[in-house]
Amino acid sequence: MTITPAPDVLTAAARHHPVSGSGSPHPHAVSFRHVSKRFPRDGGTFEVLRDVSFDVPAGEVLAVLGPSGSGKSTLLNMAAGLIAPDGGQVMVLGHPTDGNVDWSRLGYMFQDDRLLPWRTALDNVTLALETGRTPKAERRERAQSRLALVGLAEFARSFPHQLSGGMRSRVALARSLVTEPDILLMDEPFSRLDAQTRTTMHEELLRIHDERAMSIVFVTHDVEEAVILADRIVMLSPRPGRLHTELEVTLPHPRLGTKEALELVGELRAAIAGMNADWVI
Amino acid sequence: MRAPTETPVKTPMRGRVALQRTALLVLFILAWWVASLFTPVYVLPGPDRVAQRLWMLATEGDLFGNLFTTLVRVLAGFAVAVVIGVPGGILLGSNRALGAFFEPVLPVMNTVSSAIWAIFAIIWFGLSPLTPIFVVLMTALPLIITNVWQGTQAVNADFVELAHTLRFSRMRTLWKIYVPSILPYFFSGARLAFGFGWRVSLVAETLGASSGVGYRLRQASDLIQTDQVFAWTIAQIVMMVIIEIGILAPLERHLFRWRRDVRT
Ligand SMILES: Nc1ncnc2c1ncn2[C@@H]1O[C@H](COP(=O)(O)OP(=O)(O)OP(=O)(O)O)[C@@H](O)[C@H]1O
Numbered sequence: 001m002t003i004t005p006a007p008d009v010l011t012a013a014a015r016h017h018p019v020s021g022s023g024s025p026h027p028h029a030v031s032f033r034h035v036s037k038r039f040p041r042d043g044g045t046f047e048v049l050r051d052v053s054f055d056v057p058a059g060e061v062l063a064v065l066g067p068s069g070s071g072k073s074t075l076l077n078m079a080a081g082l083i084a085p086d087g088g089q090v091m092v093l094g095h096p097t098d099g100n101v102d103w104s105r106l107g108y109m110f111q112d113d114r115l116l117p118w119r120t121a122l123d124n125v126t127l128a129l130e131t132g133r134t135p136k137a138e139r140r141e142r143a144q145s146r147l148a149l150v151g152l153a154e155f156a157r158s159f160p161h162q163l164s165g166g167m168r169s170r171v172a173l174a175r176s177l178v179t180e181p182d183i184l185l186m187d188e189p190f191s192r193l194d195a196q197t198r199t200t201m202h203e204e205l206l207r208i209h210d211e212r213a214m215s216i217v218f219v220t221h222d223v224e225e226a227v228i229l230a231d232r233i234v235m236l237s238p239r240p241g242r243l244h245t246e247l248e249v250t251l252p253h254p255r256l257g258t259k260e261a262l263e264l265v266g267e268l269r270a271a272i273a274g275m276n277a278d279w280v281i
Numbered sequence: 282m283r284a285p286t287e288t289p290v291k292t293p294m295r296g297r298v299a300l301q302r303t304a305l306l307v308l309f310i311l312a313w314w315v316a317s318l319f320t321p322v323y324v325l326p327g328p329d330r331v332a333q334r335l336w337m338l339a340t341e342g343d344l345f346g347n348l349f350t351t352l353v354r355v356l357a358g359f360a361v362a363v364v365i366g367v368p369g370g371i372l373l374g375s376n377r378a379l380g381a382f383f384e385p386v387l388p389v390m391n392t393v394s395s396a397i398w399a400i401f402a403i404i405w406f407g408l409s410p411l412t413p414i415f416v417v418l419m420t421a422l423p424l425i426i427t428n429v430w431q432g433t434q435a436v437n438a439d440f441v442e443l444a445h446t447l448r449f450s451r452m453r454t455l456w457k458i459y460v461p462s463i464l465p466y467f468f469s470g471a472r473l474a475f476g477f478g479w480r481v482s483l484v485a486e487t488l489g490a491s492s493g494v495g496y497r498l499r500q501a502s503d504l505i506q507t508d509q510v511f512a513w514t515i516a517q518i519v520m521m522v523i524i525e526i527g528i529l530a531p532l533e534r535h536l537f538r539w540r541r542d543v544r545t
């Protein structure tokens with residue numbers, strides 16, 4: 001069963017990019033190779049991902065678009081080594097996830113903020129550094145500067161229940177950035193922010209990305225967000241998730257509100273509508 | 282317990298509570314005094330007489346010595362219960378098979394009256410400090426194990442997953458995720474165990490000890506010194522109230538300041 005996007009969907013702003021094979025001189029940040037996954041349910045199993053292959057080239061921002069339940073979080077969990085694929089392989093920095101990956105180079109921002117309620121915002125950020133090597137004073141200093149980066153310097157001593165949902169997401173972002181990872185996995189990180197804050201966070205994220213040359217895998221429901229941020233967009237079909245489209249976005253930044261970006265958003269929306277029509281049987 | 286800005290709002294409330302408590306106390310002493318006017322002194326001594334006796338015990342008697350003795354015994358039994366109960370509860374909570382196997386032990390232990398533990402303790406240890414310590418231990422242990430066990434069940438799997446992505450070692454995960462998650466459960470169990478422990482230690486001391494508050498209570502009652510019985514009773518109530526207000530409540534407020542206040 002192959003799914004190809006309608007040929008007229010992709011314009012000059014984006015061109016269809018075939019799944020790249022191996023053999024490139026630099027290892028990809030993350031590669032999914034023929035990944036499939038089933039979960040047990042009601043005594044049986046159900047299929048969540050079917051034969052998904054794509055790469056996250058080093059230094060790129062890759063957005064994963066897909067409807068709810070198409071296995072986006074599952075993909076990130078596999079890239080973080082939390083769950084293993086049933087079929088195929090996931091590689092991180094050139095190593096299979098069941099091999100010797102240097103996990104300290106990977107940051108994961110979960111779909112929920114996962115802040116520890118008994119720790120202050122600052123101490124939640126330092127948590128990521130509490131693996132023994134960094135001295136306490138330096139941990140606090142680095143955490144404080146990350147909090148400042150996400151605009152929460154004044155709230156360092158607040159507990160999670162004293163923060164709004166958007167502020168909590170930002171603390172979680174600071175926690176995933178504080179280790180200065182080379183790969184950042186982000187699961188709908190800004191879905192709870194208001195439009196204005198989200199725009200600020202997009203700019204901030206792109207700035208950090210440019211500075212640090214990180215690779216980012218960014219899961220979102222929001223087509224516009226994907227277009228604004230991504231160098232590459234991967235679209236999954238409804239469950240079981242299959243690779244529907246992979247495209248490269250070559251528009252210059254900033255893209256917010258530009259005619260080309262809006263056009264691409266419209267095209268992607270149309271493709272999604274078509275995809276849903278195909279898959280609702 | 283919430284944001285510092287709310288503290289001033291609460292102060293008049295707290296003042297009113299203090300006023301209410303004082304009024305209740307005055308009312309109680311008044312009722313006691315009136316009742317004592319119509320009863321023989323060996324049945325119900327008046328508050329003035331009991332206060333006098335209390336003063337005597339405190340200044341020339343053995344009030345503080347015996348309070349201290351009993352407190353040390355309670356703390357000793359309690360400490361052993363913590364040392365066994367916390368790892369025990371964690372073990373039972375983290376190993377399903379082990380938990381299922383030992384599950385019936387706790388309710389059975391809970392049904393055994395402290396008087397029975399006291400009798401066993403006298404058989405095994407005689408009239409010795411070990412008797413009240415043992416009784417406190419046997420009373421506190423199931424409470425602490427049960428609560429810590431419950432706490433391990435309440436540890437959020439998402440937080441453990443977070444620790445996993447940060448590549449925390451097992452020890453670090455235990456210390457940074459499990460312990461803080463279990464702490465509220467441990468604390469409420471420990472509080473319960475301490476209160477129960479204090480009460481049963483008095484029972485144990487009346488039966489099998491030659492010192493301590495319980496021993497002095499029995500002595501006073503044997504000699505029909507009812508005013509002394511009252512004095513010891515009041516002294517131990519006051520001590521528990523001081524421990525509660527002075528240590529436990531502030532400690533709890535500090536440890537769990539991160540919790541959203543569900544009252545108001
Ligand atoms: N650990 C698990 N055990 C069983 N089923 C699971 C597990 N994790 C995910 N699933 C199921 O797999 C499917 C895909 O889940 P996933 O969280 O990856 O979707 P998603 O694309 O991230 O959706 P959303 O956009 O709503 O977050 C869902 O039906 C979910 O119920």
Ligand SMILES: [Mg+2]
Nearest residue numbers: 072073111187
């Ligand atoms: Mg998800």
